[in-house]
Amino acid sequence: MPQLTTEHINYIIKDLHYRGLVYEPLQNELVDHICSSVETEMEQGKKFIEAYQEVLKSFGHTKGLRETQRQTIHSENSIFKAMLKNYLTIALRNLRKQSFYSVINITGLAVGIASCLVIVLYIFNELSYDKHNANAGRIYRIDSEILFNGNHLQMVTASAPMGPAIKETYPEVEQMTRIREEGTMLIKRSIDNIRETNVVYADSTVFSVFTIPLISGNPKTALVEPNTLVLSESTANKLFPNNEDPIGQSLILDNKHNYKITGVYKDIPRESHFHFSMMLSMESLKDSKNDEWLSHNFVTYLLLRDGASAQELEGKFPKLIDIHVTPMLKQMLGPEVDMDAFLQAGNKLDYTLRPLLDIHLYSDLSGEFEPNSDITYVYLFGAVALFILLIACINFMNLSTARSANRAKEVGMRKVMGSLRLHLVNQFLMESILLSLFSFVIALLLAYLAMPFFNDLAGKQISIPWTNPVFILIVFAVSILIGIFAGTYPAFFLSAFRPINVLKGNMALGMKSGLIRSGLVVFQFSISIILIIGTFTVQQQLSYIQQKKIGFNKDQVIVIQDAYAMGDQLQSFKDEVLKNAAITNGSISGFLPVAGTSRNDNVYWPEGTDPSQNNMVSLQVWSVDQDYVSTLGMEIMEGRNFSLDFPSDSGAVIMNEAALKMFNFTEDPVGKKIATFGGGMGADGKPNTVSFEVIGSLKDFHFESLKQSITPVALFLRRSTSRISFRFEANNTQDVINTIQSTWAQMAPGQPFQYTFLDQAFGEMYDSEQRLGKIFAVFAGLAILIASLGLFALTSFTAEQRNKEIGIRKVLGASVSSIVVLLSKEFGKLIIVAFILSVPIAWYAVNWWLESYMYKVEVGVIVYLLAGLASFLIAWLTMGFQSMKAASSNPIDALRSE
């Protein structure tokens, strides 16, 4: 067999290489194969070149060779796997190499995602209220709106006969249940009382409308009999700690009523608009059977049949009201008045159906069982979550594109080497998804750690649903989506580079290049400034509320609840406590100028006129004693306070300014008289009346949240024993509590001692605002932190970019400060633009929020300036550090290498 010469072999190798055979493992082999074939051909007498052509033909020439090469590479390993592996390797390598940016990117994104996660969980929690009820979608509450002579009431209650009448009249109502709030009760088995809040009377149908599973007892019969009650599981555990069976046992309520326990129900879930500790049978309550259509005390829920329309049902109410209410109006206002005349006089008596699922987020009427949340918070927090996430994503985009300078050469090289644009896009997307996944892992950890603090702040008990596969899946999917979202812009931006420009080095780089990047920085800081202004405003409004002259002195007043437990001894208890030098005043009254205390109202008119729609005034009627005004630090403007020296004071009244205005008593009010119905009919066929003489006028004071205006209030000298308040002057509050408590324990053994401070109770009215303020501050802080992180990285990047420029400037004599100014100037401009953009938006948002307050703080220009200055300072400090570093470095280090 003839052997090929070295020249022949070299020729073949060269030729094959020329034809595009470059894959080394195959190249050697094919050379050998072709040589062997050529030798065989030559054996048959062919010349080398002829033989080679023949062999090449059998390979299919260049095309066939390349195809073989392609197939070989393909069969050796799956291309996709290889590419993925390659992307991953490069991505990891890049992240490691650029660890400074990676850390900033991951931290920013992780904090952003963690905040977002926490907020989203909060929102889901808010939206889940009352959904545990099997028939939640078909349950409606009857809300009432009454407008009568300037007194406007919006209540969650309806009259006692209304619910049963509706159930009777309209077949589309499947079931009806009424609940009457009783509030706090003292409960005892034998000797010691415990105090239970959230006690209600409920119709026996409560179990068929709501899903309240009974642990023991029969839901059909549990609340049917009078003087029976059902307990919640935790109340039962409190009263019967030794695993006794509560069913059939008796309890004594408020020291006098005897009730039999007929059932124990599972504690109502946290996400419900009511949490009753016990329910007494409605049968036990005489009021529940009355026929007074104008007395609204019963929260009434309707369960509609499948497919029934609440709107249509609502439309039928006026007729029902007309039938039942008109006779009462005639009796009260005279025979000529009927429903039409009543309504035409500008009065209102409206009943609407509110879906159960809307109660928690939309209902804020008087008489709610518990303070509800507000849908605006859901929107507000949703927006904040979105903003924070956006800021974090923008950081990511900015850093990636800014770094493009460093990676431009890489992109150029890759393109020259034959990389397609798609490959580069994949490469960059891979990096961003990887970053996003890292961030999510850290974010989950952060969220887990932050959850207890957030719960504390928001007054919630939310936990991260680790075991929920849907949650995990969503988190995973979102992390990839965010990776793609944040990576898309850099990916397309970077992959669009023209290799020739990049490799020649005439890319326009640095901060000036990115209009989009500047836009994004402006956007970030606009949001930050808006959040700062929002935080400032909320804080200002809160301190305004706390410091506003509220018309009474809320400090240093202790309020003891359930004073009636003292029974007949209450007065002597008060005298006994007052012997203490630190205690200056004391007053027995359940009516206090904070929400959640006793309230009562009635209509009055100036004596000497006939009661008519035009002169009747609906008054808050507060029963107080003669020490009330001094104990609460209210101010008598004209006339005098109640006094024991005037036995006639039982027929006297003290009114606030708002009430005087309604009666037109503003000039010289003392001595004027007002009248009201006294109950029953007189001999002349007219209703009996009683009259009261005005002995003093009271400076207006706030007694509900500052969201509401001050309505007419009148004080009457009557007994109201549910609370007793003491004003004290002592630095050591604990001493005061101890003294009062020991007196209490002596005089009322076995009765629970519960107290609050008036300023505390006052503060609680603004609980949700306080929470809002704190949460807002925290998230605004986080947003600014993330934005600053991004700015920090961007500045350090620019400084790095302009390293040589700075070096040359320094060599030519530039001072450190002039270089710092140079570097800060570009970002400074952006911050100013951001400020200008954000002010109108913030102004609009702030006014929108403040609109719900009757009394609001003036948000001055100073707040806006302060916010702008704060963000500018933060940005400047962030940049300043980097700028200083760059400016003060030795120019030799920058210029030495080229």
Add this chain to the structure above:
Amino acid sequence: MYRPLMHSPELLKGTLQTILLKVLKDNGKMYGYEITQKVKELSLGRILLTEGALYPALHKLEAEGLLQTETVLMGKRVRKYYTITVTGKSLVKERVTEFREFIRTMSAVLQVQIA
């Protein structure tokens, strides 16, 4: 060149791996060109392995660990020898049995008697 009664590449497609493994099992160390010659000889010239099919298949089998290679320098030329691995050997048996079953099935399906 005279090629008597060539089998169509379509028919051969599924059997290429089996052929390569079996030939290497029976003949030990071989290089690419040698394999084509051996197959040509065994098939009496009816099966001609094209290079375009041979090398991708060989490289795939190597990547799967069924074959191993050694290279010998021969002056300017580098020759790559393939040998079958232990896993490859056990697979050959399987493949051959499988193929025998296949022929039996095919003869039943096509109603032909195989000598």
